[in-house]
Amino acid sequence: MSTHILFDFDGTLVDSLDAAFTAFRQIGPEFGCAPLSRERLERLRGMHALEVVHALGVPMYRLPQLATRMRRAMRADLMETAPIEGIGEVLETLLQRGHRLGILSSNARASVREYVRRHRLPGLDAVIGGTGLFGKAGALRRQARSQGIAPRRLVYVGDELRDLEAARDARVRFAAVAWGYTPLKSLATGGPDFQCRHPRDLLSIDVERP
Numbered sequence: 432m433s434t435h436i437l438f439d440f441d442g443t444l445v446d447s448l449d450a451a452f453t454a455f456r457q458i459g460p461e462f463g464c465a466p467l468s469r470e471r472l473e474r475l476r477g478m479h480a481l482e483v484v485h486a487l488g489v490p491m492y493r494l495p496q497l498a499t500r501m502r503r504a505m506r507a508d509l510m511e512t513a514p515i516e517g518i519g520e521v522l523e524t525l526l527q528r529g530h531r532l533g534i535l536s537s538n539a540r541a542s543v544r545e546y547v548r549r550h551r552l553p554g555l556d557a558v559i560g561g562t563g564l565f566g567k568a569g570a571l572r573r574q575a576r577s578q579g580i581a582p583r584r585l586v587y588v589g590d591e592l593r594d595l596e597a598a599r600d601a602r603v604r605f606a607a608v609a610w611g612y613t614p615l616k617s618l619a620t621g622g623p624d625f626q627c628r629h630p631r632d633l634l635s636i637d638v639e640r641p
């Protein structure tokens with residue numbers, strides 16, 4: 432039987448970290464954040480998104496507004512950024528093997544769909560977007576329910592600790608990727624079901640588990 436594989440977007444299908452960094456340097460100060468250096472960014476990458484928000488001094492009530500402003504500021508750069516190298520071929524192979532693919536992202540659905548179309552990423556027409564930064568667990572649960580499948584038959588592929596946490600909460604399997612925002616060694620502390628150092632490692636995540 433095939434597995435439903437849902438992909439996170441930013442960091443997992445496209446390396447948007449530079450675009451995020453540039454946008455934050457512009458917008459962060461409006462939210463009372465100190466200017467961000469590359470060195471500090473590197474230190475923040477190992478942390479959970481909530482810890483990052485705290486470390487940057489963003490009040491929680493302003494987070495949705497900051498995230499929306501960031502997404503808008505990043506959009507043009509993002510559209511010009513190529514997908515992670517090798518991901519297109521891997522998606523193609525997963526499709527040929529009969530897997531059902533999709534995207535589940537806290538980024539805006541319209542931007543993600545536009546990106547998939549422009550960069551011709553195969554099999555990713557189903558896009559769930561705008562989940563809220565910390566709303567992915569509920570979205571994963573709803574997805575399993577609406578597809579009529581047990582959560583364990585879903586795999587979420589992501590690059591951040593909030594992705595891993597959401598998959599755990601929803602009892603969905605999680606594949607951690609090494610090429611995203613959060614280093615694999617930080618993701619490994621959360622005990623992901625699969626660790627992918629290269630996109631082709633995604634081809635072995637269909638292993639059935641009891």
Ligand SMILES: O=C(O)COP(=O)(O)O
Nearest residue numbers: 439440441502536537538
């Ligand atoms: O909230 C964002 O824009 C980041 O989106 P992601 O869930 O695809 O990482």
